[in-house]
């Protein structure tokens with residue numbers, strides 16, 4: 001028995017292979033009659049952190065499976081499809097390790113190719129197994145529509161784009177699987193859950209498999225409006241404002257882009273991992289493409305839709321005109337090179353905002369202390385801002401009110417008991 005939990009509702013069996021009493025590593029299997037589908041194929045970082053650290057690295061994906069860091073093979077046996085809710089590693093996992101028989105349905109094939117596949121294909125570590133095997137059957141989820149497995153992909157807001165919740169509309173039960181879910185979208189390229197469910201015509205579900213990441217956080221996250229207010233204040237008071245974001249977070253990118261227009265700043269992209277976003281911006285905000293630039297120093301091919309600009313000759317010399325959007329590793333190596341070449345003047349009066357999306361849900365690519373030491377050595381100030389991709393605990397009541405589940409299965413949380421207690425209370429209240 002390698003699953004963590006099983007519940008039976010009507011003729012539907014739900015087995016969870018990862019994500020119970022832990023943040024991330026989701027893998028949920030739904031079975032009804034002959035039908036079997038899998039939601040997410042996550043890497044369990046709680047296990048990775050226990051077994052590996054420093055020079056003790058995984059030998060490879062087979063060892064990761066043997067220690068339980070990726071889902072066991074029986075999760076996929078006889079399954080017709082594996083649905084990936086979004087491209088964070090604790091959900092997408094190692095696609096090369098999914099057996100060949102089920103089709104892998106991803107939120108976007110082209111975004112997968114331009115992001116994770118490109119970033120990790122040549123990786124010298126186990127992350128090289130993130131892109132799907134070339135012989136895997138890859139499909140794309142079709143939003144809003146019930147598919148051949150009775151699954152309806154529901155677009156939702158999260159710090160990774162595009163993200164989905166899934167509804168399984170079975171013969172004997174309707175099951176909602178949240179994936180990762182933000183309540184209040186950061187920009188209006190995504191719906192609120194209530195609007196999305198209305199659109200698919202679902203008023204209530206039988207079982208909600210619901211994430212609860214933020215129940216165990218002891219510091220406050222900013223909301224969409226506080227984020228905008230705070231960033232506007234920084235843009236008024238500081239010279240150059242740089243902001244680092246999760247390179248998969250299109251919602252935050254668009255929110256920052258919109259703000260940069262209001263504040264009359266040009267947006268400069270300082271990381272090659274953010275290049276995929278330009279094609280999405282072309283679809284969503286074509287009118288502002290001429291206000292976005294790429295850092296010249298990144299040496300990105302000129303076939304892109306936007307112009308480039310020199311960080312050392314223009315941006316740093318006229319810091320008031322720009323807002324720099326980055327992903328920490330690359331911008332740091334750029335600044336270090338400029339310093340080495342003697343092209344970096346003091347950046348006193350500038351600030352770097354490190355948005356800190358989901359620290360426990362991924363591999364740590366940046367040693368934050370080291371990053372801070374470097375940025376400080378250039379004269380920059382640093383602030384951390386927690387901008388969560390998950391709903392905040394006070395929004396739980398509304399989510400329960402929207403889904404009206406008969407049963408709750410908390411996932412992706414360390415506070416399942418608290419969620420169950422609150423769920424019972426909110427359900428009672430709504431019946432009164």
Ligand SMILES: [Zn+2]
Pocket residue numbers: 086088091158159160180358361389
């Ligand atoms: Zn996520």
